[in-house]
Amino acid sequence: MRETMQTPPAAALACRELCVAYGARTVLDDFTLEIPAGQWTAVVGPNGCGKSTLLRALAGLKAPRGGAVFLHGRRLGAWPRRERARRLGWLAQSPTTTDLTAAEVVALGRFAHSGWLAHRDVDDDAAIERAMSATGSLRWADRRVSTLSGGERQRVHLARVLAVEATVLLLDEPTTHLDPPHQEDVARLLRAQAHGCGVAVLSAIHDLSLALTADRLIVLGPDGVVGHGAVEEALERDWLSQAFQTRIDVVTHEGVHLWRPALDGRAGP
């Protein structure tokens, strides 16, 4: 094990022997993981199993008790703050509301590029516009975020993360507050970021069917990590049923994996 600590991992984002705890409760223990570039990885698991904690630890927002997180082969802590922020975008689970306009919020995503004085250059403006049109939030550019609906607000925050133009995206429940068609938009967007732009995307996703459209899964259960790997591997080894401690039925229809809720004939957890 010690030798693996010597050579830094090649993946866009990786953690080695990561231990994360909240007080006396250990959420992750000795967890080693690589998040490859150009792939969309979804984190799934029941409520309170530590999805957010994992994401926060990987984003450097929660100090691990042991182990290390590597961004492009370099320890998170070794990166200068702004350079790190240019490579790693983060979306909080339920972003707070604010009196800023949507455009001002998205422009904050460029902070690591433009700095304190907010001297926006052509690149910044272009990135802001691209991000807002990709999320369909351009229409509200001049509206106050506090006057937007939950779904609209979520898309503004998503645009803010995209505007960073980071190489690694960590998103905690990017589809909350969104109706199914817009959830689909987000899924398409994340896939495009991964496959089209070569970004390493990691997102916690509540909706199982949506999570199954990702490339890879990290399955967390009540007692820690059940497994991580390609979606097919997760289905083959039935990690989801282990994680949720109840049978999870997944049907495959025309190449798409769908979670089938069984409302009768099955005992609850």
Place this chain on the structure above:
Amino acid sequence: MSASRRALAIWFATCIAATLALTFGSLLVGTSSLHTSLHWLFSPDAQSAVVLWDIRLPRTVGAWCAGALLGLAGAVAQGVFRNPLAEPYLLGTASGAALGVTMSLLATDASVGALAWAGRLGMTGAACVGAFAAIALTIMLARGVLQTASLLLSGIVVGFLLTAVNSLLLLARPEMWRTMQVFLLGSTAYLGWPATALLGAALAVCVIPSTLLSRGLDALTLGEDTAQSLGLSLPALRLSLIGILSVATAAAVGQVGVVGFVGLVAPHLVRETVKVNHRQLLIAAPLCGGALLQAADLASRWIIHPAELPVGAVTACVGGAYLAFLLYRRTRDA
């Protein structure tokens, strides 16, 4: 030019017009009738010129500067603690400054009115030292600036503690109560040109860095995790903003005493009328606070003319009524 920008421009213009009108009005109030005051103002004899330019003008300009400092401190406090009820005195500054003044009075054994301005600078210095010491104590008690809740709690603890010490000192020297009362209620009556210059300098020193840091305050409205992920250093940002907050509050408290509510109400009044980002708020809140304290100063001289009310009592009454109105509207809408 969007609608919100136009609203903001109108807002700025209103503030500046109010300030000019209040300055003019302040020069008039105090003499027997409006006619004689206007006569005074436009063809002053030597004696009235002294009254106008060396007493009334510095007083009203000084009141504006102190109000502006409190408005700025309030806006910074509400931003850095992400709490609309935060105000300039919440880190224990007021009690610290009061204790500083008491100690300096004990040392010099003089009353506020009798002190020459060199002595007053000494008292101002004592108030500032007291305010800074209180903030340092608060930060030490909270073990740094990272935990908002412990900072606020420590501020309350330090405030009570220093007030208690102050009361004990005053118990031992009851003849100082009256002097301290002037300070604790807040008074604009002793503002001369030197004090006004000091306030103006403090305002310049505080406004510039705070507007430079306004993007950080904007980012903080998105939550601490998000602000950090954007590449901000939270401790550095907090510490610099608390530094600005302390300088602004200490300077104002040192000159006009503990004037309540201006720092709390000014940023509220701005946000209730126009929607702003922090760069705009950090300009608008001082403009608003300045006009508010000027108006309170004018009212304090006018209401029971020829006697004077302490300006802090006026701001507390008006500010309290305004907050009660806000509360009423919010609970009615809810």
